Amino acid sequence: MPKVTFTNFGAEGDKTVEFEHGKLPYDEHGKPESILDVAMHFKIPVEHACGGKCACTTCHVIVTAGEANLSEADDDEMDRLDTAADLTIHSRLACMAVVTGDVTVKLPAWNRNYVSEGGGSMNLGSAIPVPKSNGV
Numbered sequence: 001m002p003k004v005t006f007t008n009f010g011a012e013g014d015k016t017v018e019f020e021h022g023k024l025p026y027d028e029h030g031k032p033e034s035i036l037d038v039a040m041h042f043k044i045p046v047e048h049a050c051g052g053k054c055a056c057t058t059c060h061v062i063v064t065a066g067e068a069n070l071s072e073a074d075d076d077e078m079d080r081l082d083t084a085a086d087l088t089i090h091s092r093l094a095c096m097a098v099v100t101g102d103v104t105v106k107l108p109a110w111n112r113n114y115v116s117e118g119g120g121s122m123n124l125g126s127a128i129p130v131p132k133s134n135g136v
């Protein structure tokens with residue numbers, strides 16, 4: 001039974017969930033048994049503006065352990081990730097990365113404070129540079 005640990009996804013602190021392959025009810029959140037699908041099933045807030053269709057980057061997560069226990073990223077995911085803020089070599093789209101074993105993921109800094117699913121405004125924190133003075 002794969003375990004997925006989410007390490008900075010809200011005020012409750014780290015949360016580890018596990019599921020049995022083939023037994024997770026699919027509810028159209030990205031690929032079946034993707035990180036997003038698992039997160040939604042266990043009510044862990046992961047933003048997914050495009051509905052898990054690899055058409056945005058709001059589900060961007062950084063894998064901190066168990067990268068080999070995820071499906072390989074295909075060209076569509078890699079192309080989409082190229083447009084993500086705070087990209088790392090361990091970045092994945094939660095809707096595309098299918099869990100095959102134990103993994104640990106965290107949110108990138110730019111969307112850590114996002115008030116997910118319930119609405120609210122996005123706090124991009126230091127992801128938005130301070131405007132430079134134009135000397136006026």
Ligand code: FES
Nearest residue numbers: 050052054059095
């Ligand atoms: S939810 Fe839009 S790319 Fe994953």
